[in-house]
Amino acid sequence: MKISTFAISCVTLTASVSAFTTSPLFLSRGVAPIQHAALRMTADDEAKSSPVNDFKEKQSRTRTDDNYKDTIDVTMKFGGSSLADADRIDHVTALIKDQIAAGYRPRAVICSAMGKSTNSLLAAGDFALEGRVNIDALRTLHQSALDEFDLNDNVRREIKELLDECEDLLNGVRLIQELSPKSLDQLVSFGERCSVRIVAARLNQIGVPAQAFDSWEVGILTDSNFGDAKLLPSSEDAIRNAFQKRLDPNVVAVVTGFIGKDPNGKITTLGRGGSDLSATAIGAACKLDEIQVWKDVDGILTADPRLVENAVPVDYVTYDEAAELAYFGAQVLHPIAMQPARKYDVPVRVKNSYNPSAKGTLIGKREGGPAPLLVTAITCKRGIQLLDIESTQMLGAYGFLAQVFRDLEHNKLSVDVLASSEVSISLTLDKKQDDDNIENAVKDLSEYATVTVKEDRAILTLISDVERSSEVLATAFRVFDTCGVKVEMMSQGASKVNISFVIKNEQIDEAITNLHKCYFEDSCIV
Secondary structure, three states: OEEEOOOOOOOOOOOOEOOOOOOOOOOOOOOOOOOOHHHOOOHHHHHOOOHHHHHHHHHOEEEEOOEEEEOEEEEEEEOOHHHOOHHHHHHHHHHHHHHHHOOEEEEEEEEOOOOOHHHHHHHHHHHHHOOOOOOHHHHHHHHHHHHHHOOOHHHHHHHHHHHHHHHHHHHHHHHHOOOOHHHHHHHHHHHHHHHHHHHHHHHHHOOOOEEEEOHHHHOOEEOOOOOOOOEOOHHHHHHHHHHHHHOOOOOEEEEEOOEEEOOOOOEEEOOOOHHHHHHHHHHHHOOOOEEEEEEOOOOOEOOOOOOOOOOOEOOEEEHHHHHHHHHOOEOOOOHHHHHHHHHHOOOEEEEEOOOOOOOOEEEEOOOOOOOOOOEEEEEEEEEEEEEEEEEOOOOOOOOHHHHHHHHHHHOOOOOOOEEEOOOEEEEEEOOOOOHHHHHHHHHHHOOOEEEEEEEEEEEEEEEEOHHHHHHHHHHHHHHHHHHOOOOOEEEEOOOOOEEEEEEEHHHHHHHHHHHHHHHHOOOOOO
């Protein structure tokens, strides 16, 4: 077994496993309540007070009887399952209205496409390449919502025009027998663009002033890497200017998630987790009080409840802990979506649109002191490959590690975890990697090293306080020894919040179940 404190968390940011959630969650003990921006004035701020500023501050409050109550400015993001059909849209819009009544002010509601619309559009693209164009199912899904809410002719016309444009695009694909990444991004954008118009119209129907926006209209600007575009640095100022200077704060901006536009005005998509990124980018740029990500789960649990029956809710996790959970398998919030929130320390709350009374899990910054629990959560990534690479050159040969990573980069391979010594290195590659790229990398590495590839391995990760790693590891290795689990590699993450073990796939369930008993259930087997 190789043990090292050196680890890399440059995993491909597309993997996603079911979220670890089923039970209602409560706020973590010891976590300071979120303060509204109006309560964070310094002496310098007070000195800058003016009639105009006083007027603006009054606009950020709502009146309850004779008393002012500070509002909490938020973004709210809803995924496809939360907007699956007319019934779900009705539920979500009523939820938004209830949140407003409770003192929240949604500056932006970010929406994914309805249900499985994105998958349907991708399939329609494939069929168009085969010579068939048919989007009847998409028309029916959106028409049903229009009819259910009896929406006005303007909204109906907008939806029809979008779907007609979508069908025209597919006919073009059918004729030229080509679907480029640029065309594919334009194709899948129709789901979000239809969704926001229906949600905004329904909000207006129930008395919540709302307006639909395509994301580029509120500052979501990207590069031209179609299929996996990145936000441009200028996007932050563009978002801030849009919300501060152009949009009425008392009108809910219903914004398309997942998509943007490049400098040439072409539609792009932000890749996996793109809708989450849209929400955090807007919330962070505007420095709002909270970013709410509404999913079909209650938040984060200590383990996958499908595997661990007694998994318990996690009240609070740090940005680092949430990112590591996502890296290693838990569908919490995509790691890249965490970056804007972390930059401006805007807390993120994961909530359940099917169970809005649940408090959810709060993701934020820990204010000093040790973590409240020895282990916060247990997660895993299955089906990975373990590569043992041992140099055939002289001991301590210059550039060995550099050459290994040059070869990995050349073959477009990203590493999950890594452990190294002076002349050997072990690393893991997940099942999302291209098999041909792995095979070519092994050939390149074999020119100066002995390479052993081990299939059907799994990474078991403990999200924990590594300052207490001796306690964590003492329990873990006693459990492994009792269960007959052989640890083939171990790595402590550079983020200082995770310890990862590589074991065989067939042993992962037993290992997680028994570790959970020791760390969370007071029924340890050792």
